[in-house]
Amino acid sequence: MKTMPLLILSVFFVNLICAQEQALKITNRTSGKEILLKEHKRIKIKTVDGQKISGRFSVENNQVITINDAQVALTDIAEIKRNPLLISVFTSSFLIYAGAITAGMAAIIAATIDTTAIWFVIPAAGLVYAGIKSPNFFRKFTPGGGWTFAIITTSP
Secondary structure, eight states, X not given: OOHHHHXXXXXXXXHHHHOOEXXXXXXXXXXXXXXXXXXXXXXXXXXXXXXXXXXXXXXXXXXXXXXXXXXXXXXXXXXXXXXXXXXXHHHHHHHHHXXXXXXXXXXXXXXXXXXXXXXXXHHHHHXXXXXXXXXXXXXXXXXXXXXXXXXXXXXX
């Protein structure tokens, strides 16, 4: 009777000991500041050859990460940014919605009150374009800016 709780407790303990998560550690060489990006987080990278890749990353080995089935070596990363899904969806949908409302109001005002209100279509088009491009306001980390990238193993 006493062995069953002991067995269950030991299984949970072994699981806790063996469970390790890998992460991407970004370190500033001058200040020593460290930023940790755990595996399966959304990031946006630009490689040395100019290719832009966005998505959730997973760690292949100590020098290679995979994003959307594309393997990228840490030495080939020119810049890296966080890319949270909630903020991406919110900013893009807000900007598209604001552009559509501005264009609609400009058309209504131009048709009923004053024709010069049609000029508000220009900023409305800019808002819709900015929403489609989905801006990322997060800081980018570049190796040329004093940042180094490394794969580490963390415990939960």
